[in-house]
Amino acid sequence: xxxxxxxxxxxxxxxxxxxxxxxxxxxxxxxxxxxxxxxxxxxxxxxxxxxxxxxxxxxxxxxxxxxxxxxxxxxxxxxxxxxxxxxxxxxxxxxxxxxxxxxxxxxxxxxxxxxxxxxxxxxxxxxxxxxxxxxxxxxxxxxxxxxxxxxxxxxxxxxxxxxxxxxxxxxxxxxxxxxxxxxxxxxxxxxxxxxxxxxxxxxxxxxxxxxxxxxxxxxxxxxxxxxxxxxxxxxxxxxxxxxxxxxxxxxxxxxxxxxxxxxxxxxxxxxxxxxxxxxxxxxxxxxxxxxxxxxxxxxxxxxx
Numbered sequence: 001x002x003x004x005x006x007x008x009x010x011x012x013x014x015x016x017x018x019x020x021x022x023x024x025x026x027x028x029x030x031x032x033x034x035x036x037x038x039x040x041x042x043x044x045x046x047x048x049x050x051x052x053x054x055x056x057x058x059x060x061x062x063x064x065x066x067x068x069x070x071x072x073x074x075x076x077x078x079x080x081x082x083x084x085x086x087x088x089x090x091x092x093x094x095x096x097x098x099x100x101x102x103x104x105x106x107x108x109x110x111x112x113x114x115x116x117x118x119x120x121x122x123x124x125x126x127x128x129x130x131x132x133x134x135x136x137x138x139x140x141x142x143x144x145x146x147x148x149x150x151x152x153x154x155x156x157x158x159x160x161x162x163x164x165x166x167x168x169x170x171x172x173x174x175x176x177x178x179x180x181x182x183x184x185x186x187x188x189x190x191x192x193x194x195x196x197x198x199x200x201x202x203x204x205x206x207x208x209x210x211x212x213x214x215x216x217x218x219x220x221x222x223x224x225x226x227x228x229x230x231x232x233x234x235x236x237x238x239x240x241x242x243x244x245x246x247x248x249x250x251x252x253x254x255x256x257x258x259x260x261x262x263x264x265x266x267x268x269x270x271x272x273x274x275x276x277x278x279x280x281x282x283x284x285x286x287x288x289x290x291x292x293x294x295x296x297x298x299x300x301x302x303x304x
Contacts, residue, residue, distance in 0.1 A: 002035035004158050004189035005056060009065035012051055012213075025051040027213040028065065033206070035157075038180065038190040040204035040221075042197065042295055048213040049193050050088070053160060056191065057085060070157055081109060084156035088163045088193075090147045094136030098127055098146050101135065102153065111154045121149040124179060140167030148176060152183070159183060160191045165199050177203055197291040201225075209295055211302040217294070224294050226286040231259045231267060234283030235274065243277030258287065 010029040025048045033039045043049050054060035055067050058074030072079040092101060099118060106114040122128045125145040135143065144167055151159055159180070165173045180190055180203055194200050200207070207224055209217035217224065234255055235244070241251065248270050249257040261267035271281055 003032055003068070004035040004037075004070060005031065005033040005039075005191065006068040007031045007052075007055070007065065010052070010055060010062045010067060011064040012048075012055065012060060013063050024213050026055070026062070029210075029213075029215050031208060031215055031218065033189065033191065035189050036184065036187055037206050038184055038192065038204040039206045039208065040192045040194065040200040041208050041210060042194070042200060042291065043210040044295075044299060047210045049210055050162070051213075052210065053162060053191075053193060056160060057083065081154075082157040084151035084153065084159045086147045086151040086159075086161045086164055088166070090143060092135045092138070092143050092146060095134055097132050097134055098122060098149070099131040101146065102150055105150045106153050109154050117153060121152050124152065125149045126175060141169055141172050144168050145172065145176075148179065152179070155186065156188065158189045158191065162193045163195065164192065165194065165196060173199060197295065201291050207291065207294070209298040211299045214302065216302040217298040221291075225288050225291065227289055228286070229260060229262055230287035231261060232283075232285050232287050233257045233259055233271070233274075233281060236280040236282050239274070239279035240277055244274055244279060247273035247277065249274065256283075 007029050010026050011024070012026040013024050029048075029052060041049050041052065051060060055062055056069055056074060058080065067074055070079050070082055074080070096104075099122065102118040102121060103114055106118055111117055119128070122131050125148055127142070127145050127149065130138075130142065135146065138146070144164070148161075148164060151161065164180075165176055168176065177199070184190060190203065192200060192204055201221065205221055206219065207217075207221050208215055232252065233249065235257070244257055245251070249259050252258050259267060259270050261270060274281065
């Protein structure tokens with residue numbers, strides 16, 4: 001398995017100013033992000049997400065532990081050249097046009113055929129028509145599109161995106177999701193940090209939850225969102241609703257019933273009561289939660 005990001009025991013502490021105590025931004029983060037995946041890092045404000053991203057980019061050095069990116073050091077210029085980055089607080093020079101700005105970024109990256117690559121990315125983010133305008137009058141969404149285009153220049157192996165759809169309208173968000181899917185299709189790894197959890201769910205297939213500088217939950221999105229204490233059941237036509245309710249099931253809609261069960265024994269007992277009443281089970285699946293519930297649960301369990 002090829003690995004895009006590997007962190008082992010990453011710790012980062014900031015010195016306290018004006019007599020304040022030092023603060024730990026990261027407390028022993030262990031994380032492996034396989035190449036080609038879309039990974040979302042979520043957490044509350046101040047949890048350590050931005051600090052961890054800085055260690056990936058080589059902007060912040062860990063006080064302890066190691067970080068490897070694309071098989072090398074974040075300080076290696078050859079590694080950095082393979083990373084596309086979109087900052088949360090994006091600043092674009094007001095006097096420049098999108099074409100001029102992207103051309104300057106492409107030159108810094110030492111990309112060949114700069115003009116062709118700039119025009120390609122402008123077209124991908126839907127900004128060709130505004131490529132000759134100065135960016136000082138652009139909306140937040142237009143600036144965000146230019147930031148995404150800059151990150152995509154040169155087909156990077158790793159895309160690190162901090163709030164990529166912030167300030168973008170619903171159609172623009174759909175466009176950005178499509179672009180990221182295209183990038184994954186060519187083999188790029190996506191590392192996403194966003195407060196928009198519904199967008200994270202749509203884009204990412206793996207999630208990490210960070211709280212108090214610690215990674216408290218990590219795994220496949222489908223696994224994290226599956227409930228371990230609630231199930232959805234479907235029965236063949238003709239099942240007696242009163243008997244199912246008596247078995248402790250709650251009707252969700254015309255076809256599905258909900259069963260709250262702390263373990264397999266309770267679930268089996270409820271299904272057994274339904275069968276005794278003549279109901280025939282034809283469907284069973286874990287109930288799914290949204291990412292907001294996963295975050296709340298993980299942060300709650302991590303609280304001191």
